[in-house]
Amino acid sequence: MSPPGLRLARALTAAGQVIQPRWHRALLDVDRAAFIPDTVWITAADDPGFFRPVGRDDPDRARWVHEDYALATQVDDGHPAGGPNGEEGWGRLRTSGISQPSLVVDMLQWLDARPGHRVLEIGTGTGYNTALLCHALGEGAVVSVEVDKGLAETAIGNLTRAGYTPTVLDDDGMTLSALADGPEGNTGEGGFDRLLATVAARGAVPHAWVRQVRPGGVVVTPFEVGNTPGVLLRLEVAEGRVANGRVVGDAAFMVLRAQRSDRRRARDLVDEDASTVREGTTEVNPRVVAYRNQGWQLVLGHLVPELRYVVYEAAEDRPEWAGEASVHVATPDGSWVLGEYTPAGEPYEAKRDGSRDLWAEVGAAWEVWQRTGRPGRDRLGVTVDGEGTHLWVDTPDKRLR
Known part of the structure; x- marks a missing residue:
């Protein structure tokens, strides 16, 4: 009789994922299917903000169970919130899963x-x-x-x-x-x-x-x-x-x-019509928040906690605006900034509200990243002690602040 995890173990071994015999043996002998409940949830194709339930009769279920797939096994802490049109059993937040x-x-x-x-x-x-x-x-x-x-x-x-x-x-x-x-x-x-x-x-x-x-x-x-x-x-x-x-x-x-962080997005936190909005300029390039270097994004997230952003690119049918973008940056405490990026460079038109100058914080984080040699993820490390969690570059004595 074949081991219950043979199909999965073969797939992972062939892909070069398994190199230690003790875990290879465990994969072979432990039946993953026995740990998957009758109902799992998958992202709804037409409504990506929701998870729809899938039962044991779904033809794709065997593939998901025995191949390299993660599955949501609970949504909304066990109380499904419903679908976009009130569908029962659908969920909004994945709260447990089998990895x-x-x-x-x-x-x-x-x-x-x-x-x-x-x-x-x-x-x-x-x-x-x-x-x-x-x-x-x-x-x-x-x-x-x-x-x-x-x-x-x-x-x-x-x-x-x-x-x-x-x-x-x-x-x-x-x-x-x-x-x-x-x-x-x-x-x-x-x-x-x-x-x-x-x-x-x-x-x-x-x-x-x-x-x-x-x-x-x-x-x-x-x-x-x-x-x-x-x-x-x-x-x-x-x-x-x-x-x-x-x-x-x-x-x-x-x-x-x-x-868990506040799930509101940047666009939900920005109110340009508020009476407290201040207008001005910033020398911080608004596009840096979206720069897709993982080292930078880790440094930014560490030094400016709970930051979220959205970039609105100029309309493609308006060539006179080519390259321009509006960048919204916000934190759940009520602070937000908006920067108008143009290829002409600084200063950039800006608006802000709240107690924090987030462009100043983003700019300070950018300077830290630049000063430490623009480290990628491979140079970053973490220390955890009684005072908190600290990010460092190259060695633990070089903490980022």
């Missing part, structure tokens, strides 16, 4: 967990990733934390039917308070060799995670700032409850519930 297998394997291989290690997983989800950890390390080595009680109960059921009984805690992955009084007694802090987050930290990696890992241990987590897609961090924990590490790949994940 793309190639990304799952990539994260597990960066984690480099080995027999004898204790692993703390943040975000049990359906339990599939937990099952892979149990297969490779033994269920007694795995503790998983899930903020959603319903998801935790479902994951426990899935794991039990698959033959695994790790410790699954229903708790907030930000505080990890359940670990202080867990089923086996007080675990204390620093008791784990590895921590793997299957949910993204936005803006700041919780220091509570670092405190759970012994010196010499490793934290692997998705991380996002600003407008950039998520990246993957691998942090090594040192004495003094400090972790340092680098960006090692891409990792677009849902964000910790406690760190």
Whole structure:
């Protein structure tokens, strides 16, 4: 009889995704289909702002289950908000999922967990990733934390039917308070060799995670700032409850519930008719906010948190406006700026409202990026300590401020 994960394991191996035997064996032996619920959600083709439900009778389901696809397994925290025309069961926000297998394997291989290690997983989800950890390390080595009680109960059921009984805690992955009084007694802090987050930290990696890992241990987590897609961090924990590490790949994940950002877009936050609007000029090139260098976007997102923007290009049928654009930049605290870009250069016409001069903040971030040699993603790293999360260039002593 073929292993249940044979099709998936073959596909990932052929693509060069799997190089460590322990995870290859886990992929073969753990049936991913057993961890996918009866209903999943996919992006609606005609309404991309919504997710429509798909049941087991969908002809594409087998392909999604056994090939390299991520699937949403919960929307709107378990209470689907409905579709654009009131369709029941549709959702607006993906709030749990089963990750793309190639990304799952990539994260597990960066984690480099080995027999004898204790692993703390943040975000049990359906339990599939937990099952892979149990297969490779033994269920007694795995503790998983899930903020959603319903998801935790479902994951426990899935794991039990698959033959695994790790410790699954229903708790907030930000505080990890359940670990202080867990089923086996007080675990204390620093008791784990590895921590793997299957949910993204936005803006700041919780220091509570670092405190759970012994010196010499490793934290692997998705991380996002600003407008950039998520990246993957691998942090090594040192004495003094400090972790340092680098960006090692891409990792677009849902964000910790406690760190979800305001979902309003820049265009929703700008009110040009407000009586408090101030007009003037700026020497900051408005187009820099949209410059698609990932290093720059990480620096901008870190130094100007929660920034969002939209660029309105000039109409194609008006050649006299060629190259011009209106750039709106805003933050949820009520501050916004508008810059009118023209190929003629500075000064650029500008408007602003709110307590912050966002063009000045963007310009200052641009100067930092320029001064440090315009670092790309490969030169950037992160430190997490008791004071927060810090971005640096080349070495941890070169923090960006």
